[in-house]
Amino acid sequence: MSNLNAWTGARRRIHMQEVGPRDGLQNEAAYVATVDKIALIDALSDAGFAKIEATAFVSPQAIPALRDAEIVLREIQRKPGIVYTCLVPNVRGAERAIDAKADELNLVMSCSETHNIANLRMTRQQSFDALSEVMALARQAKVPVNVSLSCVFGCPMEGDIDPQVVFDWAARFADAGACGITLCDTTGMAYPTQVSALVRDFRGRFGSLETTLHFHNTRGMGLANVLASIEAGADRFDASLGGLGGCPYAPGASGNVCTEEIVHALELMDFDTGCDLEALIEAAERLPALVGHDIPSQIVKAGRRLDLHQPPKDFAIWRDRALAR
Numbered sequence: 001m002s003n004l005n006a007w008t009g010a011r012r013r014i015h016m017q018e019v020g021p022r023d024g025l026q027n028e029a030a031y032v033a034t035v036d037k038i039a040l041i042d043a044l045s046d047a048g049f050a051k052i053e054a055t056a057f058v059s060p061q062a063i064p065a066l067r068d069a070e071i072v073l074r075e076i077q078r079k080p081g082i083v084y085t086c087l088v089p090n091v092r093g094a095e096r097a098i099d100a101k102a103d104e105l106n107l108v109m110s111c112s113e114t115h116n117i118a119n120l121r122m123t124r125q126q127s128f129d130a131l132s133e134v135m136a137l138a139r140q141a142k143v144p145v146n147v148s149l150s151c152v153f154g155c156p157m158e159g160d161i162d163p164q165v166v167f168d169w170a171a172r173f174a175d176a177g178a179c180g181i182t183l184c185d186t187t188g189m190a191y192p193t194q195v196s197a198l199v200r201d202f203r204g205r206f207g208s209l210e211t212t213l214h215f216h217n218t219r220g221m222g223l224a225n226v227l228a229s230i231e232a233g234a235d236r237f238d239a240s241l242g243g244l245g246g247c248p249y250a251p252g253a254s255g256n257v258c259t260e261e262i263v264h265a266l267e268l269m270d271f272d273t274g275c276d277l278e279a280l281i282e283a284a285e286r287l288p289a290l291v292g293h294d295i296p297s298q299i300v301k302a303g304r305r306l307d308l309h310q311p312p313k314d315f316a317i318w319r320d321r322a323l324a325r
Contacts, residue, residue, distance in 0.1 A: 040283065050236070052082060109128065145179060149166060217257050261298055
């Protein structure tokens with residue numbers, strides 16, 4: 001790990017995981033039609049992701065934006081090599097996801113007791129007990145489980161979270177059979193030196209687990225936190241097309257780190273993301289029409305670094321005058 005350098009990619013492989021179809025769309029007031037969700041995921045499948053979080057099997061009353069989960073998961077065109085994962089909150093959701101042929105179940109619990117109660121209406125122990133039942137069902141069905149730990153880098157109601165709390169819950173889920181752990185910066189409180197230390201320590205303790213970092217760009221440190229994670233040895237990241245997403249416990253917060261912005265930066269730094277940036281930008285350009293508003297993506301607004309522009313219309317005159325001096 002000591003030889004890793006975030007500033008010299010040397011074609012090191014970084015696995016990008018797209019969460020926009022779930023984490024992004026679930027926050028939108030406008031309902032995106034099922035056919036459009038399917039078309040969006042199919043476009044993302046063509047863009048080269050390692051994993052796509054396609055939907056969530058939750059109560060339609062709780063998240064009406066994703067009430068079409070079964071249809072979406074059954075009708076997308078799956079590409080070999082891509083893991084199509086789905087968030088499930090309980091055994092009923094897991095049964096629905098398994099029946100719809102999810103490749104992986106993603107479970108969520110907060111490292112903050114206050115946030116867990118506010119978000120899930122349960123204590124952490126109650127969540128762990130309920131999710132343990134989901135994991136038992138998944139084992140029986142031979143479906144892998146990833147656990148996303150929220151508020152790893154801070155809670156908007158409690159403040160800093162002791163890293164040992166994160167490690168303890170990760171260990172409990174690993175012992176229960178989780179194949180992967182996602183460390184989530186739920187409300188964008190992470191900062192690079194904190195991220196570097198925690199990721200380095202986490203990987204030293206849980207090297208056998210597939211470890212994912214999930215950052216939000218709430219305070220403008222998303223890309224910096226990705227780079228700090230890479231230098232600490234991480235190689236797997238969630239991101240959301242267009243930068244969609246958010247959290248009700250971070251008022252005014254922007255969404256997840258933006259997929260095309262992260263891919264653009266990492267490719268310039270000579271990392272191999274496996275993603276087709278042009279295809280990503282084309283997919284992101286569809287989003288404003290689908291969600292009914294502008295999106296945070298700076299790449300959609302400004303273009304790639306070498307998307308060049310024509311000189312001003314009077315440039316030839318100015319040039320001739322300059323050369324005549």
